[in-house]
Amino acid sequence: MLLSGGDINTGVPESDMQDAIPDFKGMNLLGYDAMAVGNHEFDNPRDILAMQQSLAEFPFLSANIFDAGTGKHVFEPYTTFDLDGLRIAVVGFTTTDTPKQTSPENVKGLDFQSPVAVASKLIPELEKQADIIIATTHMGHYQNGNHGINAPGDVTLARSVKGIDLIVGGHSQDPLFKPDLQNDTYIVQAQEWGKYVGRADFEYTNGQLTLTRYQLIPVNGSEDDKVIPENQAMLSLLSPYQEKGQQLVEGKVGAVDQRLMGERSEVRFQPTNLGTLLTEALMEKSGADLAVMNGGGIRSSINSGEITYKDVLTVLPFGNTLTTVDMTGKEILAQL
Ligand SMILES: [Zn+2]
Known part of the structure; x- marks a missing residue:
């Protein structure tokens, strides 16, 4: 499965000026299965976010963002996969710092509730219908749960709620070269900007999930000298956007x-x-x-x-x- 911790929007001018359309098209080609909604997804007006959702061939997940008026989920809280009979639930969570970190206009009418409170009710429900529970989150990984002035992150979530097997996180832009095991939950994160692909291999036997291998694989542009050849299909998909973007910003x-x-x-x-x-x-x-x-x-x-x-x-x-x-x-x- 290929999961994203979110914040696809903002930071690369060629992409920003094209509403991150090239990024989502590229993610479609890579075959992403799901993505957490990040705070930067609210840097644009909500109609642009809606356009991005319809463009993406994978769900934007967040279980803790509610419509303040109706109390309903604004995004799909979770999605399920059946891998040869193995039932996997993937649930999304978004930092409650989001309203402080973006334009108030873009989060108007949204209620960002505590991921721990939401997960405490939701995870036991998911345990009834899934063998494995993965959270793809945009809350940050803070060493030993010391989140400082930030809202609580992945470590707090793992320590507070039993039953999540793996947290694939983002937001704190932390390269976790080893998974952080907290309360039987593996927490992983692949830093930022596509510098790494995080890969975790698991074995599932007799109801036991075991991590057999974990790597952060460097992608071109990182310090590593090994250059990975460009993928021709990706290059032809993205080149027109790159050219247009360059004209816009040069x-x-x-x-x-x-x-x-x-x-x-x-x-x-x-x-x-x-x-x-x-x-x-x-x-x-x-x-x-x-x-x-x-x-x-x-x-x-x-x-x-x-x-x-x-x-x-x-x-x-x-x-x-x-x-x-x-x-x-x-x-x-x-x-x-
Ligand atoms: Zn973020």
């Missing part, structure tokens, strides 16, 4: 004489020259006395030399809105 917009630092490891923890440039641009645009920007919204560095529209979109992929407020100095200090 325009030069400026130049810079030093590297502008936007790496996650720095920009989320301290000011950098890129963060300062961006906030100064916000001040100039708005006429405000100071500007504040979330370091998590700066997604890449810019190298010394010419800057293209693509560079700008890679740094700032979210289409955020600049907002000004009147505050006293005292209020600003309290905020900081």
Whole structure:
């Protein structure tokens, strides 16, 4: 089975400007069986998400997103497979941080409930109809369940709810080179951006599921030198989108004489020259006395030399809105 932890949307300008259509077509060709709904699936208006769902030949799963009005599931909570008589249920869960991490307009009327609370009721039900239960999640893997300011992730789910055999996760962009076994649940994650294909082989004998092999297989573009030849069918499917995307983003917009630092490891923890440039641009645009920007919204560095529209979109992929407020100095200090 081929499963995705979600967040197909946002981050690659050529794809973003084409509503991730190339990604979903590529996933169809790869033969994905199911995908978890990620927070970035809500970066676009809901009609675009609906278009992506109809384009995909696999279900978008989330058992903990409800319509606030009707109390009904907005996505399929789970799907089942029959592999030569072996009954497998795949259930999806989405981080409850989603409404904080995306535009309020796109999650209006949605109720993101606790995955642990939903799973506590749903998993015992699924155990009656399936031999194996897999959760494909977009909640994050946090070492020893220490999720900090983030909503609880896969470790908390596995420790709180018995009966999930495997969690295929995403969101924290964590390369798990060994599965994390918690409460008889294997948790796996293949980092980010298609850098790896995570492969887990299991044996199922007399009701016992045993992990026999687990690998993160590097894909081209990672540090590994072994180059995997391009697949001709995939290349011909995606080339027209790549060409169209390049035309859309190749325009030069400026130049810079030093590297502008936007790496996650720095920009989320301290000011950098890129963060300062961006906030100064916000001040100039708005006429405000100071500007504040979330370091998590700066997604890449810019190298010394010419800057293209693509560079700008890679740094700032979210289409955020600049907002000004009147505050006293005292209020600003309290905020900081
Ligand atoms: Zn995410």
